[in-house]
Amino acid sequence: xxxxxxxxxxxxxxxxxxxxxxxxxxxxxxxxxxxxxxxxxxxxxxxxxxxxxxxxxxxxxxxxxxxxxxxxxxxxxxxxxxxxxxxxxxxxxxxxxxxxxxxxxxxxxxxxxxxxxxxxxxxxxxxxxxxxxxxxxxxxxxxxxxxxxxxxxxxxxxxxxxxxxxxxxxxxxxxxxxxxxxxxxxxxxxxxxxxxxxxxxxxxxxxxxxxxxxxxxxxxxxxxxxxxxxxxxxxxxxxxxxxxxxxxxxxxxxxxxxxxxxxxxxxxxxxxxxxxxxxxxxxxxxxxxxxxxxxxxxxxxxxxxxxxxxxxxxxxxxxxxxxxxxxxxxxxxxxxxxxxxxxxxxxxxxxxxxxxxxxxxxxxxxxxxxxxxxxxxxxxxxxxxxxxxxxxxxxxxxxxxxxxxxxxxxxxxxxxxxxxxxxxxxxxxxxxxxxxxxxxxxxxxxxxxxxxxxxxxxxxxxxxxxxxxxxxxxxxxxxxxxxxxxxxxxxxxxxxxxxxxxxxxxxxxxxxxxxxxxxxxxxxxxxxxxxxxxxxxxxxxxxxxxxxxxxxxxxxxxxxxxxxxxxxxxxxxxxxxxxxxxxxxxxxxxxxxxxxxxxxxxxxxxxxxxxxxxxxxxxxxxxxxxxxxxxxxxxxxxxxxxxxxxxxxxxxxxxxxxxxxxxxxxxxxxxxxxxxxxxxxxxxxxxxxxxxxxxxxxxxxxxxxxxxxxxxxxxxxxxxxxxxxxxxxxx
Numbered sequence: 001x002x003x004x005x006x007x008x009x010x011x012x013x014x015x016x017x018x019x020x021x022x023x024x025x026x027x028x029x030x031x032x033x034x035x036x037x038x039x040x041x042x043x044x045x046x047x048x049x050x051x052x053x054x055x056x057x058x059x060x061x062x063x064x065x066x067x068x069x070x071x072x073x074x075x076x077x078x079x080x081x082x083x084x085x086x087x088x089x090x091x092x093x094x095x096x097x098x099x100x101x102x103x104x105x106x107x108x109x110x111x112x113x114x115x116x117x118x119x120x121x122x123x124x125x126x127x128x129x130x131x132x133x134x135x136x137x138x139x140x141x142x143x144x145x146x147x148x149x150x151x152x153x154x155x156x157x158x159x160x161x162x163x164x165x166x167x168x169x170x171x172x173x174x175x176x177x178x179x180x181x182x183x184x185x186x187x188x189x190x191x192x193x194x195x196x197x198x199x200x201x202x203x204x205x206x207x208x209x210x211x212x213x214x215x216x217x218x219x220x221x222x223x224x225x226x227x228x229x230x231x232x233x234x235x236x237x238x239x240x241x242x243x244x245x246x247x248x249x250x251x252x253x254x255x256x257x258x259x260x261x262x263x264x265x266x267x268x269x270x271x272x273x274x275x276x277x278x279x280x281x282x283x284x285x286x287x288x289x290x291x292x293x294x295x296x297x298x299x300x301x302x303x304x305x306x307x308x309x310x311x312x313x314x315x316x317x318x319x320x321x322x323x324x325x326x327x328x329x330x331x332x333x334x335x336x337x338x339x340x341x342x343x344x345x346x347x348x349x350x351x352x353x354x355x356x357x358x359x360x361x362x363x364x365x366x367x368x369x370x371x372x373x374x375x376x377x378x379x380x381x382x383x384x385x386x387x388x389x390x391x392x393x394x395x396x397x398x399x400x401x402x403x404x405x406x407x408x409x410x411x412x413x414x415x416x417x418x419x420x421x422x423x424x425x426x427x428x429x430x431x432x433x434x435x436x437x438x439x440x441x442x443x444x445x446x447x448x449x450x451x452x453x454x455x456x457x458x459x460x461x462x463x464x465x466x467x468x469x470x471x472x473x474x475x476x477x478x479x480x481x482x483x484x485x486x487x488x489x490x491x492x493x494x495x496x497x498x499x500x501x502x503x504x505x506x507x508x509x510x511x512x513x514x515x516x517x518x519x520x521x522x523x524x525x526x527x528x529x530x531x532x533x534x535x536x537x538x539x540x541x542x543x544x545x546x547x548x549x550x551x552x553x554x555x556x557x558x559x560x561x562x563x564x565x566x567x568x569x570x571x572x573x574x575x576x577x578x579x580x581x582x583x584x585x586x587x588x589x590x591x592x593x594x595x596x597x598x599x600x601x602x603x604x605x606x607x608x609x610x611x612x613x614x615x616x617x618x619x620x621x622x623x624x625x626x627x628x629x630x631x632x633x634x635x636x637x638x639x640x641x642x643x644x645x646x647x648x649x650x651x652x653x654x655x656x657x658x659x660x661x662x663x664x665x666x667x668x669x670x671x672x673x674x675x676x677x678x679x680x681x682x683x684x685x686x687x688x689x690x691x692x693x694x695x696x697x698x699x700x701x702x703x704x705x706x707x708x709x710x711x712x713x714x715x716x717x718x719x720x721x722x723x724x725x726x727x728x729x730x731x
Contacts, residue, residue, distance in 0.1 A: 226687035272582035373474035
């Protein structure tokens with residue numbers, strides 16, 4: 001099920017909304033309105049409304065919980081940071097929004113059925129079955145259930161997988177139930193994905209198939225692509241005029257702004273923030289206290305009985321006992337040499353590395369291989385882990401059969417016996433060969449058997465899977481390895497050190513009333529002012545401050561305006577005081593807000609006017625080039641669809657004029673992006689006559705359109721949607 005993991009990786013992995021429904025019940029909607037300072041339409045039962053369809057907050061929470069559990073399982077993480085959780089929650093909103101918008105479209109155009117229980121769109125049972133075991137399997141089903149030997153999709157593998165899952169869920173063995181629940185969750189995710197994918201592909205295909213190119217348009221496209229021109233051109237670049245000689249007036253700014261106003265449309269309100277930071281770091285006295293504590297632990301550590309060491313190490317917050325065997329060079333350079341030249345029980349450290357104190361104890365040393373190889377024949381039994389329904393033999397019978405095969409293996413071909421008797425489904429491709437595996441990678445019992453027996457020894461090993469007739473076939477790169485127990489103690493600041501920094505921040509905040517006093521006091525206190533621009537109301541944090549969502553929430557509270565000063569924000573090792581330094585409202589930004597941004601472009605336009613005034617009246621392209629110390633370039637093949645003008649880059653305005661101009665006539669001066677142009681179209685070669693109804697051109701255009709549909713169609717639906725987003729009130 002490798003592809004299922006990929007779906008989890010890219011599906012957007014999310015966090016859980018906690019307590020909103022409970023809060024609404026306990027303190028009531030009016031009080032909750034005051035608590036969150038919400039908009040009137042927020043009813044606390046939904047995370048948003050998409051085209052009048054409420055996104056239920058319990059449904060959203062379930063999706064979040066499901067995805068975050070899958071993410072933790074896939075990444076092998078027990079816990080996530082609050083920032084990771086928040087980022088995933090924003091991702092699941094995007095996912096649910098897309099699903100909802102597409103589902104609405106799918107129902108409207110009639111490519112989906114309606115589930116009578118959930119009210120959500122779905123495909124028919126017949127279509128679903130066809131995608132998993134029928135003649136038109138989904139590509140992910142094919143990838144996951146292909147016979148490795150034949151390279152062909154095998155629907156029986158699907159049936160067997162589902163049967164194994166059902167058997168495991170009904171098992172009386174906790175480890176089998178746990179594995180089956182994991183597989184069941186994976187299957188549910190895969191099933192949901194392929195159903196959604198089939199619906200969306202139906203919708204997209206409907207759009208693709210509905211796109212038609214009439215002959216007249218196909219002919220126009222063919223001519224645009226194939227009519228070519230030979231053009232001489234030159235340009236006086238804007239750099240010949242210094243910026244200080246092209247100072248824009250207010251009228252120049254206004255003219256540019258009016259012509260490009262739609263480019264400054266802001267889709268959402270954003271805010272700017274200035275802030276100062278007190279970084280809390282361990283003081284000298286903090287470090288001395290930690291060092292004293294570590295030395296005391298080291299003395300006690302040496303007295304702990306060997307069998308109690310794992311529990312003792314795990315009792316420390318920053319430490320976990322590690323039973324890994326390490327080669328020389330794999331340990332910290334502070335202890336590597338000592339560990340490989342000392343007796344068991346030797347204490348090492350303390351030493352400082354990666355902002356922590358460390359002490360270690362040598363637990364054991366052995367000569368062990370880097371990797372081993374073995375072949376096996378698995379004899380399973382009813383109730384063993386991973387056993388299929390077809391296996392009915394008892395454990396006693398399995399043990400007896402294993403002993404019989406062990407006797408046969410002394411004279412018969414081991415690979416042939418594996419193919420005939422093994423219950424391992426991979427036997428058809430590997431003939432029982434487990435190939436090379438790293439020391440510690442294999443199941444513990446098999447790993448130990450390979451270590452403790454000689455090469456070519458054949459023994460019986462029992463695991464949760466059943467009885468294994470194991471043949472040790474190889475060991476390589478043997479070397480001395482050590483196992484150590486290590487206790488780590490992070491070097492952190494004390495409560496007193498933190499309180500001192502917090503007190504400084506509190507005094508600072510008490511002297512601030514607005515932006516001006518913030519700037520003044522910061523300068524006088526020699527505090528570096530940090531800045532955050534274009535922060536929206538669902539941003540995870542402000543730049544440089546981890547887990548600072550609370551600052552963003554404060555910035556967008558209803559009574560916070562430009563110049564508002566915050567209270568002290570405490571993020572453990574960073575303490576912050578901030579001021580809202582700007583507000584950019586949704587809609588078209590006023591000229592003053594974009595003036596600095598458009599300044600280079602307005603200067604360019606002023607230069608264009610100056611150059612056009614200077615060059616107007618020129619009648620010879622070669623003389624223009626001579627007068628301005630430039631050259632005349634020639635392109636022999638320029639079409640209307642050519643992306644850029646050689647030597648100058650994309651010049652849409654100039655290139656468009658070239659194909660609208662009379663041949664052999666000097667054109668210019670003409671404003672371009674890089675300079676002011678002159679050109680002469682020397683020759684136009686018409687597109688060749690087409691006698692095959694423009695079929696190839698149609699195919700090209702339709703293919704280009706089809707490539708844009710999947711994302712473009714959704715973007716269009718999203719842009720036209722009426723969406724009320726309540727995330728900022730909840731998180």
